[in-house]
Amino acid sequence: MEAGGCPGGHRHSPGLRVRAHRPRRSAAGIALLEAAAVRQLRGARSVLLPAGPRERAPGRRGQRTPAGLGQARGHLPRTARSRPRLQLRPLRDARPPRHHDPDRLLLAAQCMAALFAVDDYYCDDERTGSDTAMLGNRLTLGQTALDPAYLVGGWGYQDQLEQALTSDPVLVGLRSYIDRVAGFGTPAQVGRVRHETVAMFVVMNAEAGWRTAQCTPPVWEYLAARQVNSFLPCMTLIDIIGGYELPASLYAHPPVRRATMLAASASIILNDLYSMAKEAEPGIGDGGLPDVIAAERGCPLPEAIDLSAAYHDELVHNFEAAQKDLCATIPSPHLWRYLAGLHAWLGGSHEWHATTGRYAT
Secondary structure, eight states: OOTTOSTTSOOOOTTOOOOOOSOOOOHHHHHHHHHHHHHHHTTOOOOOOOOOSTTOOTTOTTOOOOOOOOOBOOOOOHHHHTOTTOOBOOOTTOOOOSOOOHHHHHHHHHHHHHHHHHIIIIIIBGGGTOOHHHHHHHHHHHHHHHSOOOOOSSSSHHHHHHHHHHHOHHHHHHHHHHHHHHHHSOHHHHHHHHHHHHHHHHHHHHHHHHHHHTOOOOHHHHHHHHHHSSSHHHHTTHHHHHTOOOOHHHHTSHHHHHHHHHHHHHHHHHHHHHHHHHHTSTTBOOOOHHHHHHHHHTOOHHHHHHHHHHHHHHHHHHHHHHHHHHHHHOOOHHHHHHHHHHHHHHHHHHHHHHHOSTTOO
16 A cells, blocks of 8 residues: 555655555455445445554544645746745645556656647647647547557558558657556556546647637636546556556546546646746647636736635645545545555645746746
8 A cells, every 4th residue: 555545544754665564465355355345335235344454444543644734835937936825735745656666657757748748739839839720630630549440441541540640749659658558557447548538638629619719718617627637647547557456446436536536626726826827928828727717707817826726725625535535434455545646646746846847937
């Protein structure tokens, strides 16, 4: 289980490797727990399972519930850095996953590189060739790079498709990425990654529609879209990178889905705040949540920034509450590990946004 685990689990100083002195569950034991969790979700009679000390549910005696992570000023770009009321709630106690396979860790980096290429070259940056009129066609080929099309017969269509997929570096990157995912994940996990990525492509098309119509969406519509056009496709790799599989019945379980989407929304609102200086430059995007709030409310941008940060913090509070509740009610070590991975991902994302040169102006 990843360090930091569920809320209420033991935590150690960052950077220290602590030798496990508690008994591990056998693979058979974990399988029994997973089966019990699935039966519980299907409405079977609840089974009381003794939680071993290693995978203990939160709130047990001897475990301390982590205090509020505290609010700290975000290290934002120049346009937002000086706002005295701006506060972001970083996840300071999030811990990185406890595995050391560099190939799996690099899979996360390859995902970010492939999807940022789609964003930069197809969607947002006109200086690199993005064109809203071409976006639908390009994303359709992007979907084909992720989920192959099978063109039959001797008509030559398959060869023409292959030529198109190999002549565009963005498509080459997408196909190389999904091939590596298939090398580490099960078919069900690969399908999950495809689904979340293609769903993001759908919303990218919707956002292009806003730009073409030169309209600003209402805040509720923007937030609903950004939940999907977020870092969700990257988060979908959490169990693959960790070397385990969260059962599909748990991944799709509505309360688990809610926790996942709360984390996805928090990740992208944070991105909106850190990227706003760069996106204010000519030819790049249309801003983010602060601009949408300012347009709808008719308020100054500094106030809209504060409201966006407050919304981000509320998303994080809701995610942490959902994580704690799920860990207390579903006896699944793999689910607990997945939720710990989401928690760690949010903390790492905050650190990355605070230090990356991507949004420097």
